[in-house]
Amino acid sequence: MTKMMILMSFLLLLLSPCVFAQLSINFYRVSCPNAEQIVKQVVREEFAKDSSITAGLLRMHFHDCFVRGCDASILINSTSSKSSEKTAGPNLTVRGYEIIDEAKRRLEAACPSKVSCADIITLATRDSVALAGGPNYVVPTGRRDGLVSNPNEVNLPGPGQSVTSAFQSFKAKKMTLNEMVVLLGAHTVGFAHCGFFSNRLSNFQGTGKPDPTMDSALVTKLTQDCASGSNPKTFLDQNTSNVFDNEFYRQIRLNRGVLKIDQELASDATSSGLVSNLASNPFQFSQSFASAMVKMGRIEVLVGKAGEIRKSCGAFNSA
Template sequence: MINISGIIFLLVTIPFGIVMADLRVGFYNSTCPNAESIVRQVVQNRFRTDPSITAALLRMHFHDCFVRGCDASILIDSTKSKSSEKDASPNLTVRGYELIDEAKKNLEAACPSTVSCADIITIATRDSVALAGGPNYIIPTGRRDGLVSSVSEVSLPSPSFSVSQALQSFSAKGLTLNDMVTLLGAHTVGIAHCNFFQARLFNFQGTSKPDPTMDPTLVAILSKVCGSGSNPAAFLDQNTSFVFDNQFYNQILLNRGVLLLDEQLALDKLSAPMVLNFARNGAAFQQSFANAMVKMGSIQVLVGTAGEIRQNCRVFNQ
């Protein structure tokens, strides 16, 4: 760990070749020295009234990086002639766009056409994690914004996947099993709408019964939540729902995983040892999470003269 201006940051180990040369710590030091503090202030203001923003930004960042890389393509609004990534089914419940807009507006006032929307997502996510009690890690910046956003390109790992199926999706992005188990630990502050897990409550695999691997008390609680028919949401960590800690892993060890994939992490022999380690060692989880987030944030990034620096995160430059 190192201390910068009174803020504790976790140092991260970045595998050689993951981060391209133009993606570096302090990228905006000369062109927009207050860039990260401007983003941080916006995130802090929102977090004071809405601690759920941490989960929202983590989801946005993940959904962005897994389609065309971390290029802010998820931020583009659809037009009459073309549907963007926002219109894809998995992204219909992604939120937090207005926070990115506010940060961009403030950055444009301070440093016009300098800081990318892709970097704003990455910085804002890191800051929201730290505010929720998670690691405050150092991230390289210098991403540029993509020029394509298409609904047809959105393909994300399903919450109903097995561990092996999910690992195929993560491996395709250069991420390991440990990265996957670590990144899914973000569900410690996450929520899921009933349509993503209600089959486990009422008709698991066509049995007309609940999933036998789910704690019966949790089944009863979630059945009441999902019984309204309005597709409400439930916390993925039923214990410390707004705190970024390792309780998610302890919950799934008690068969209290809400999503099928989450529970499978604790049951599958490939991932179970990692789950047990993170459940016992919160510090190990936090360090691993910092490393995995930096690694994920470097997937297929655009640097140098590729892409653009959008003036409005919702539309491509004219």
């Protein structure tokens, strides 16, 4: 074999989607060429009926990746003998499972046992962000599905935490403070039930008064909203609620953050400068968000022969 042939063989190996069993762009180009288009079509159909799916899928993706890595462990259904991550407190309000299930159904019909549920979550989230006006970024694929789903392992940063406390969770996943601030920008299309912030409206930290860092007009509005129904919900971005943009950062700079963690992003000395920059630069937010999502999507992934490719996203193959 000549040196040129050796070099060409080496280059072909590097271009192979399975090289070193790592994630790669167009991982399914041979095994399931239309995989990404199939997922995109499902998301497009669902988005046309309910544009709030972007927030749901973003939350699902985050909750999945921060527990055992991006392995679709959040999708497993509990059985009569064993509970799954779905039953953990922070996951009780996660939604969008039917979107992943439908995409999986169509993928199994086209390419049986080829596309992982973990990759479907990642692709569907990306597609929903783009449909909402956000960046349409490229994501590497090749994740495999996990074999464990334990509700006791669900330990996620909460809406009432400080910036410092929340960052410890992100740091543990090798995410930077800047990436945390950027990823929380997903709240631009999110919403929260009143139970997650009602303590800020009337008796903040036992003072008998609202949180002084919340805009008084917003306090009045949210108090009225939360007085109706049973634990109703409100948008976290009170301005362009259904559009994926950088308005969230402008809102929290005006003391219009609904969740404690959101408002503290704008006031904490470690993050306020980042918030100010993102509030004034929509292009930077878009680019930074795409980059942070790709990085988050790599957290502790299973590749190669690890895990499995589930036939049904809600159950292990051995079930």
